[in-house]
Amino acid sequence: MPDNNRDPVPYLVEAEIAARKAFDARLAEEPGLTDLCRRRIARYLQDPIWRGMAEIALNGVTSYEHGLMLRGAGLVRPAKFAKCHSVLSDQYIACVECTDRGLEYLQDALSFGPDEDPARDAIIRAIMSYLVIDRGNGIVATRSLLDVAVAIEDRDLLRRVMSLANGNPAIDHETLDRVLTGASEQDRMEMADFYGNDDDDRRGAAIIDLSARDDLSGGV
Numbered sequence: 001m002p003d004n005n006r007d008p009v010p011y012l013v014e015a016e017i018a019a020r021k022a023f024d025a026r027l028a029e030e031p032g033l034t035d036l037c038r039r040r041i042a043r044y045l046q047d048p049i050w051r052g053m054a055e056i057a058l059n060g061v062t063s064y065e066h067g068l069m070l071r072g073a074g075l076v077r078p079a080k081f082a083k084c085h086s087v088l089s090d091q092y093i094a095c096v097e098c099t100d101r102g103l104e105y106l107q108d109a110l111s112f113g114p115d116e117d118p119a120r121d122a123i124i125r126a127i128m129s130y131l132v133i134d135r136g137n138g139i140v141a142t143r144s145l146l147d148v149a150v151a152i153e154d155r156d157l158l159r160r161v162m163s164l165a166n167g168n169p170a171i172d173h174e175t176l177d178r179v180l181t182g183a184s185e186q187d188r189m190e191m192a193d194f195y196g197n198d199d200d201d202r203r204g205a206a207i208i209d210l211s212a213r214d215d216l217s218g219g220v
Contacts, residue, residue, distance in 0.1 A: 033122060040119040045126070049073055053102065053109050054127055060145030060195040061132040064162045067096060067140035071164050075102035078164035081143050083150055087179045093150075094163035094170035095143045128196070129203040131157075131188060136211040138162035138169070145195040146170075152191060154183035156207060 023046075027038050044050055052066030053075060062070070070076040076096045083091055098106065132139050139160045141149075149157045158180065161170035188205035196202065 030122065033118060037119045037122070041122055041126075044119070044123055049075070050109055051127075053106055054123070055132070056096070056098070056142065057106050057109070058124065058127050058196050059131055061139055061141035061157075063133055063135045064138040064140055065135055067162075067164050070096075070102070074099060075105055076140075076164070079143070080163075080165075081146075083147075087153065088150055088171070088175070091171060091175065093146055094161065094165065095146055096140045096164055097142065124201060125203065128201055130208050131185075131205040132160075133208040133210060134160050140164055142195070148188070148191045148195050149183075152183040152187045153180040154188065155180040156182060157188075160207070 024042065027033075027042060030038070033041070044054075048066055048069050052062045052070050055062040055066065056070070056076065067076065071078070075098065077099055078094060079097045080092045080094050083093060132141075139157075139162065141157075141161055146158070146161065148154075155176050158171055158176055159169070159173055162168065163170050185204065185206050189202065192202045192205065
């Protein structure tokens, strides 16, 4: 029987330690990387500001949590735009855009080594193997990505988009469910030229859902 009297604090600590060990173990399995390269990759990917900005630059979208950090750092700001001549005509959609400071940061963030830096190449491949990781509180996205999402009627993605201005859903969910049919990862892959950079290297466009679930044995 479970010990209901056990102090719950160790569970949180153990979960954090296990997650970090799993990250390091998976990185160690990546072939062709030196120990120094792995340490550099880990340092960059564990930095939420750097990773959030890299995801915005490469995928046009990042988690809501990263979006809040980026706004707090003055690198992005909330914005909105209207979609005309679409299934969401007359709807204002909340998005994010880089500030001048954010654009300057991006120039440095993705230019941290020579053209053939293995750490840079490995990080870009990793980030471009998915579209976004929803950690349970939604996502924030650029207008470029949202234009594509509306065009391909990507209901799953649009339902997750949050406004950085007020923390509310960017689009009314009832409207989305009524007028949009849905899109696949392959649909997003076909439209990658319109929302990201270096799209010749794109290996995936899945939405990774890490929302808390009752059935934690389920897949992503």
